[in-house]
Amino acid sequence: xxxxxxxxxxxxxxxxxxxxxxxxxxxxxxxxxxxxxxxxxxxxxxxxxxxxxxxxxxxxxxxxxxxxxxxxxxxxxxxxxxxxxxxxxxxxxxxxxxxxxxxxxxxxxxxxxxxxxxxxxxxxxxxxxxxxxxxxxxxxxxxxxxxxxxxxxxxxxxxxxxxxxxxxxxxxxxxxxxxxxxxxxxxxxxxxxxxxxxxxxxxxxxxxxxxxxxxxxxxxxxxxxxxxxxxxxxxxxxxxxxxxx
Amino acid sequence: xxxxxxxxxxxxxxxxxxxxxxxxxxxxxxxxxxxxxxxxxxxxxxxxxxxxxxxxxxxxxxxxxxxxxxxxxxxxxxxxxxxxxxxxxxxxxxxxxxxxxxxxxxxxxxxxxxxxxxxxxxxxxxxxxxxxxxxxxxxxxxxxxxxxxxxxxxxxxxxxxxxxxxxxxxxxxxxxxxxxxxxxxxxxxxxxxxxxxxxxxxxxxxxxxxxxxxxxxxxxxxxxxxxxxxxxxxxxxxxxxxxxxxxxxxxxxxxxxxxxxxxxxxxxxxxxxxxxxxxxxxxxxxxxxxxxxx
Numbered sequence: 001x002x003x004x005x006x007x008x009x010x011x012x013x014x015x016x017x018x019x020x021x022x023x024x025x026x027x028x029x030x031x032x033x034x035x036x037x038x039x040x041x042x043x044x045x046x047x048x049x050x051x052x053x054x055x056x057x058x059x060x061x062x063x064x065x066x067x068x069x070x071x072x073x074x075x076x077x078x079x080x081x082x083x084x085x086x087x088x089x090x091x092x093x094x095x096x097x098x099x100x101x102x103x104x105x106x107x108x109x110x111x112x113x114x115x116x117x118x119x120x121x122x123x124x125x126x127x128x129x130x131x132x133x134x135x136x137x138x139x140x141x142x143x144x145x146x147x148x149x150x151x152x153x154x155x156x157x158x159x160x161x162x163x164x165x166x167x168x169x170x171x172x173x174x175x176x177x178x179x180x181x182x183x184x185x186x187x188x189x190x191x192x193x194x195x196x197x198x199x200x201x202x203x204x205x206x207x208x209x210x211x212x213x214x215x216x217x218x219x220x221x222x223x224x225x226x227x228x229x230x231x232x233x234x235x236x237x238x239x240x241x242x243x244x245x
Numbered sequence: 246x247x248x249x250x251x252x253x254x255x256x257x258x259x260x261x262x263x264x265x266x267x268x269x270x271x272x273x274x275x276x277x278x279x280x281x282x283x284x285x286x287x288x289x290x291x292x293x294x295x296x297x298x299x300x301x302x303x304x305x306x307x308x309x310x311x312x313x314x315x316x317x318x319x320x321x322x323x324x325x326x327x328x329x330x331x332x333x334x335x336x337x338x339x340x341x342x343x344x345x346x347x348x349x350x351x352x353x354x355x356x357x358x359x360x361x362x363x364x365x366x367x368x369x370x371x372x373x374x375x376x377x378x379x380x381x382x383x384x385x386x387x388x389x390x391x392x393x394x395x396x397x398x399x400x401x402x403x404x405x406x407x408x409x410x411x412x413x414x415x416x417x418x419x420x421x422x423x424x425x426x427x428x429x430x431x432x433x434x435x436x437x438x439x440x441x442x443x444x445x446x447x448x449x450x451x452x453x454x455x456x457x458x459x460x461x462x463x464x465x466x467x468x469x470x471x472x473x474x475x476x477x478x479x480x481x482x483x484x485x486x487x488x489x490x491x492x493x494x495x496x497x498x499x500x501x502x503x504x505x506x507x508x509x510x511x512x513x514x515x516x517x518x519x520x521x522x523x524x525x526x527x528x529x530x531x532x533x534x535x536x537x538x539x
Contacts, residue, residue: 033491036321055321055349112292112301117397119349147275150317152290152301155276192276193294232274236303239318240270242494 037149045131050141160220169216290315324400331444358403415452422447
């Protein structure tokens with residue numbers, strides 16, 4: 001992408017943010033009545049919807065049941081209208097099955113699965129609008145939905161991406177920055193204990209810069225955590241006040 | 246051709262602001278440290294993370310002496326002995342039925358913990374096992390009581406009373422189990438002309454009040470006589486009222502349902518589902534309940 005300046009001399013990015021700044025995050029819990037837990041999140045123009053069912057009896061093949069913990073079943077999908085070009089994505093295209101696997105890995109690390117032997121927890125996420133950081137938006141939405149479902153977790157899981165452009169680490173990349181093809185790191189963090197649930201990097205990055213980029217990503221994760229925590233607390237406060245008792 | 250009603254998006258009004266701010270509860274979110282004192286016992290919704298007691302769900306902290314629990318706002322149903330549940334049969338196995346009760350594992354109803362036609366003390370023979378599908382088959386709704394809870398959280402049910410058994414004609418509403426208030430009785434004949442079973446598992450069954458009480462329940466023959474229009478209207482209105490109460494997070498029990506039903510009478514049945522009407526009738530219900538408490 002010649003000619004497009006991703007980071008101006010004054011230190012602004014294409015959408016007017018500073019290097020370490022997040023996009024605006026808006027979220028809501030409990031958007032569906034039918035599911036056990038649900039949440040909707042907007043991170044800038046990236047919009048995601050997550051629903052959680054369970055823990056419930058194993059559906060489908062009962063042989064997959066684990067006798068000492070719950071099985072976490074994830075499914076990632078993108079709406080046909082989510083990208084600039086309308087595209088039908090039948091189940092099982094390579095990108096989404098990879099994403100599904102990552103989500104499963106992330107949430108098996110966070111959910112206290114050993115409390116629910118022989119049962120199954122389903123997490124379904126869908127991207128409604130894709131503008132960079134799809135994995136991160138999905139993780140954040142699924143965290144809220146899991147909390148809404150009352151499923152015990154070690155901690156929140158917050159995810160954010162970071163890139164490295166013109167010797168500066170950039171947090172929370174948008175679509176334009178992602179498409180420029182620079183190195184990109186996606187990090188899912190348990191913010192209270194600083195444990196990493198998932199770290200993924202595409203394209204090459206010099207070892208010397210890795211620490212800086214991870215630093216920027218984990219800073220962004222903690223910023224996301226602050227926002228999600230506020231959403232959860234407001235929701236809990238509202239519902240307990242309504243319930244009275 | 247009926248006119249179509251279209252509404253524009255409106256900002257949600259927070260009901261919390263209009264209610265008295267009396268929340269002195271200790272609210273936590275997952276990962277919050279509840280206490281660093283090691284003298285406490287770890288209850289549900291918490292875990293030990295290096296010398297600290299940490300919350301694992303979002304909700305209010307409950308302390309009983311040295312035991313600390315966190316109660317989540319909504320969860321799946323956790324069975325307790327003596328609870329009344331409404332469930333749906335999902336599977337017929339040898340000597341038992343599997344029943345979906347909104348718990349984390351399917352519940353079981355043993356053939357031996359059920360009253361079969363022809364006397365209470367009757368040996369269960371092999372013929373009974375073969376005829377199990379004649380009593381209850383997949384998809385049937387039943388009301389039952391929790392007999393035992395297994396170590397993995399699965400529940401065993403029994404229907405050893407004429408109160409329980411197969412459910413006939415009526416409407417099922419599924420709500421969160423935390424919205425059903427625990428009471429002495431969960432079977433109510435409401436003055437408006439219908440009956441409800443408020444299952445502790447959040448399944449609510451609304452049905453026309455049976456005329457002859459004694460031999461109706463517990464049987465496996467469902468009454469298939471047409472239900473009168475008036476009864477059907479009452480049932481539909483009750484259903485919509487319960488949905489309104491759930492949407493506004495008011496506890497469900499006989500008084501709240503009756504009050505909500507009475508508040509909804511000026512509106513048409515279908516209008517009860519409109520958000521503004523819901524808000525109005527539930528607010529009225531809240532007021533009356535507060536007056537009742539004094």
